[in-house]
Amino acid sequence: MANILEVQDLSMYYITKSTTVRAVEDVTFSIAEGETFGLVGESGCGKSTAARALVRLLPESGKIVGGSVLYKDKNVVSMTEHEVRALRGREIGMIFQDPMTSLNPVTTVRKQFFESLKRDKNMTKAAMEERSIELLRLVGIPEPAARLDNYVHELSGGMRQRVMIAIALASQPRLLLADEPTTALDVTIQDQVICLLNDLREQLGMSILLVTHDLGVVNEMCHHVAVMYAGRIVEIADTRNPLHHPRHPYTKGLINSLPAEHDTRSRLEPINGAPPNLSREIIGCPFAPRCPHTTETCRTQLPRTVMVDEGHFVSCHLVTEAACAADSAQKQGGAQ
Numbered sequence: 001m002a003n004i005l006e007v008q009d010l011s012m013y014y015i016t017k018s019t020t021v022r023a024v025e026d027v028t029f030s031i032a033e034g035e036t037f038g039l040v041g042e043s044g045c046g047k048s049t050a051a052r053a054l055v056r057l058l059p060e061s062g063k064i065v066g067g068s069v070l071y072k073d074k075n076v077v078s079m080t081e082h083e084v085r086a087l088r089g090r091e092i093g094m095i096f097q098d099p100m101t102s103l104n105p106v107t108t109v110r111k112q113f114f115e116s117l118k119r120d121k122n123m124t125k126a127a128m129e130e131r132s133i134e135l136l137r138l139v140g141i142p143e144p145a146a147r148l149d150n151y152v153h154e155l156s157g158g159m160r161q162r163v164m165i166a167i168a169l170a171s172q173p174r175l176l177l178a179d180e181p182t183t184a185l186d187v188t189i190q191d192q193v194i195c196l197l198n199d200l201r202e203q204l205g206m207s208i209l210l211v212t213h214d215l216g217v218v219n220e221m222c223h224h225v226a227v228m229y230a231g232r233i234v235e236i237a238d239t240r241n242p243l244h245h246p247r248h249p250y251t252k253g254l255i256n257s258l259p260a261e262h263d264t265r266s267r268l269e270p271i272n273g274a275p276p277n278l279s280r281e282i283i284g285c286p287f288a289p290r291c292p293h294t295t296e297t298c299r300t301q302l303p304r305t306v307m308v309d310e311g312h313f314v315s316c317h318l319v320t321e322a323a324c325a326a327d328s329a330q331k332q333g334g335a336q
Helices: 047-054 081-087 109-117 125-138 157-168 187-204 215-221 240-244 249-256 296-300 317-335
Strands: 003-015 020-032 036-040 062-071 092-095 175-179 207-212 224-229 232-238 305-309 312-315
Touching (some): 003 047, 036 047, 047 062, 092 157, 109 157, 187 215, 215 240, 224 249
Parallel strands (some): 036 207, 036 224, 092 175
Antiparallel strands (some): 224 232
16 A cells, blocks of 8 residues: 655754754654554653654744655655645644644634635635534534534533544545544543544545554554654554564553553553653663663664564664574574
8 A cells, every 4th residue: 555654764853042852863654545553652752743743833943854754755844834834734634632722712613614624715605614514514513503603612522622623624634643632531532532533534535643642542543553762763563563562672661551451450560760851862772771671782872673573663672683683593594
């Protein structure tokens, strides 16, 4: 299947007069047409920043310092600001984690739909209203015509999230960036939103980049997942491998820190220590200070990324050494 998005060695720093924060460093992944791709990691790992960098939706201090972002073979990094603005919303939709801060509290739902739809200059107000009702119905909101006159505070949390999804779909984007879309919702509404996004992806044939810290949501929605730590991707594969056969110590730590589904008495295993300060230069593997298997090589050299299985990539010295040893043994066996 063809890729709709290809990210290669993307690096994004927050640069001020006093400091430089290396928020995203050499990130590489691709998203196929029609798939849901997960970007997962603990808070502050750079996953949300990476998603916003894809469409250059960054604060003034945010600078893309290297790499490329190819959307349908066009490099977003080298586009003009006008070209990027045309891409956002029209080709790439966005959902943010908190509708109360993403939706305008002082205008009606109708006006917020019209803001997205008026890009099509051929649409009349009647057509925009009809399309707004159609989108609200698509995301499962009852009495959609009446909801157009509501303000954000008049809607429940689940309805706000559905409205935000509907607005993101207004221009029929081919790729949807969903940044923690279920974080502020209770468990029942979370499940509804997950089912909704899965259904919409199938109905509309779009791709989704899901940014989350919730491995359960990844398991429910994603075809492939990339695990981020300290601004870098440390493991990437289809969702069966990292969740059931993790190879990187950080991925294992994330999974072990989750409560067991059927064993409420088992103790959680937290990851000791804290993430590194990204405003300081990191020598060696970023996870080395917290890893239970750290060697001197880990402290002094950045690990390279190796393929350990079909489509399964890991950035870890221990995995690299094991892969090299297995490769050497295979060659010796072949020579005999």
